Amino acid sequence: MSAALNPAERGCGATLQEQAYQSLRTAIMCGRFVPGHALTIRGIAEMLGTSLMPAREALRRLVAERALELLPNRRVSVPKMTPARLEELAAARLALEPLAAVRALPAIDTECLTQLQRIDAEIDAALAAGEVERYLLKNQAFHLTLYRAGHSQVLIPLIESLWLQFGPFMRMMLGRIGASYVLDRHVEALDAITRRDALALRLAIEGDIRDGMGSIGQEELLRLYRAGS
Amino acid sequence: MSAALNPAERGCGATLQEQAYQSLRTAIMCGRFVPGHALTIRGIAEMLGTSLMPAREALRRLVAERALELLPNRRVSVPKMTPARLEELAAARLALEPLAAVRALPAIDTECLTQLQRIDAEIDAALAAGEVERYLLKNQAFHLTLYRAGHSQVLIPLIESLWLQFGPFMRMMLGRIGASYVLDRHVEALDAITRRDALALRLAIEGDIRDGMGSIGQEELLRLYRAGS
DNA sequence: TCCGGCAGATTGTGATCACATTGTCACGAA
DNA sequence: TTCGTGACAATGTGATCACAATCTGCCGGA
Numbered sequence A, B: 001m002s003a004a005l006n007p008a009e010r011g012c013g014a015t016l017q018e019q020a021y022q023s024l025r026t027a028i029m030c031g032r033f034v035p036g037h038a039l040t041i042r043g044i045a046e047m048l049g050t051s052l053m054p055a056r057e058a059l060r061r062l063v064a065e066r067a068l069e070l071l072p073n074r075r076v077s078v079p080k081m082t083p084a085r086l087e088e089l090a091a092a093r094l095a096l097e098p099l100a101a102v103r104a105l106p107a108i109d110t111e112c113l114t115q116l117q118r119i120d121a122e123i124d125a126a127l128a129a130g131e132v133e134r135y136l137l138k139n140q141a142f143h144l145t146l147y148r149a150g151h152s153q154v155l156i157p158l159i160e161s162l163w164l165q166f167g168p169f170m171r172m173m174l175g176r177i178g179a180s181y182v183l184d185r186h187v188e189a190l191d192a193i194t195r196r197d198a199l200a201l202r203l204a205i206e207g208d209i210r211d212g213m214g215s216i217g218q219e220e221l222l223r224l225y226r227a228g229s
Numbered sequence C: 001t002c003c004g005g006c007a008g009a010t011t012g013t014g015a016t017c018a019c020a021t022t023g024t025c026a027c028g029a030a
Numbered sequence D: 001t002t003c004g005t006g007a008c009a010a011t012g013t014g015a016t017c018a019c020a021a022t023c024t025g026c027c028g029g030a
Helices: A016-029 A042-046 A052-064 A083-107 A110-128 A133-146 A155-177 A186-194 A198-214 A216-227 B014-029 B041-048 B052-064 B083-107 B110-129 B132-148 B157-176 B186-194 B197-212 B218-229
Strands: none
Touching: A016 A042, A016 A052, A016 A133, A016 A155, A042 A186, A052 B052, A083 A133, A083 A155, A083 A198, A083 B083, A083 B157, A110 A133, A110 A186, A110 B132, A133 A155, A133 A186, A155 B083, A186 A198, B014 B041, B014 B052, B014 B132, B014 B157, B041 B052, B083 B132, B083 B157, B083 B197, B110 B132, B110 B186, B132 B157, B132 B186, B186 B197
16 A cells, blocks of 8 residues: 555645645545555555644545545545445436536637547547556546536535545446446537537436446446445 | 634534534534635634644635635635625535435435424524524524435535535525515425425425525625625 | 835644554453 | 453544744835
């Protein structure tokens, strides 16, 4: 676990607690922490080479954002995924992300669109190369770049919280079903954006979420759940 | 501002930072902090009679939950409401709360229903007595009791974050339009629950949100915005 | 009158330490 | 062997302090 954090991912201009937060956040989003694993303040501090304070603040912030879990023992751990929680996450994503996408649609200019196309190309490249971690980061970048175009101050943080909760599990999922199976719904979204078709964009985002969250059958989900607990 | 916090609202069994968080959270939800007001760590610590640490943790947690705002100066302040943000909050509430209500509907037993009816009676009493703060707390209790019946681990925190963001502004709104104007959509919801009518429940919650968020006309909203800034 | 700059006060950040609670593991009795 | 029980280690919480950045108010010059 000591190699879980890449020092290069730590920012340099912000405070130490911000750097610690970004490091942990990226690690969580990439699924580098196995669900159920306990994270200690001193362990994180040593891992990042800081004192207790930045590690403590970063951990508590991630707990507040529901990326980490605060056990009754006051210890912090990576939450385990349950079938009920996964289903809830899918429902929440379906409620928020198509809404954010449609609201952002009028604000997407050509510059933003080309950026989205570039990210999509990187996604395809990552998939072709089998680079799971890069795929996860770029897939997240695609969605958040799209939603952020609407400059939502409210929806974006909610969606980011959902992705933080779903991130660790997506890595497990991809490892099981294989990254090659992932099909690219993003081209449909890009096509809908160029046509300024709100309904098509909504359907594309919905389809992408359903593909991502529902590609595992219920039986496999239960098996993962039992194996995880 | 020193009388903003009621010591009786501070819990006794939890950690100091948890007590500080609950105190601040209640104060924010009741709108006791005016938007734009700056909150300092030392000020909160002195207000609560603790050292810097619990105040710091509570403030940062509320920032993470979007109840408070972190200015570029690294100072914490109560966010000002803008027309765009209010509209976004309404959209997010409309996306999440009817969903949470419908999902909770099958799990609402008679005990929960009677509790909801009791809370609704308290809401009416608070409205009749003109007790704004009690109305705000009980109105929040009604919604969250309803949603919590579904034992959502994902939707509830998202909705709580939205209420934390909307709370300070609701107090201002009620002060302007007068509490007597508020009409009670909760009876429709209770009726839908007893009939196990999911669609009617969805419509009742949607109506309640629209009444609450839209009762101010756009012109008054703009006036408030300009006055606030 | 107005604007720039300087000194003091205020504030957030980070580090370090003390302490109570909890977890861990070996030892010994049933 | 198995289950308590004790001591030791590990951990979170909270307090206090140092320091750099920021804010505030005053003064002097244009």
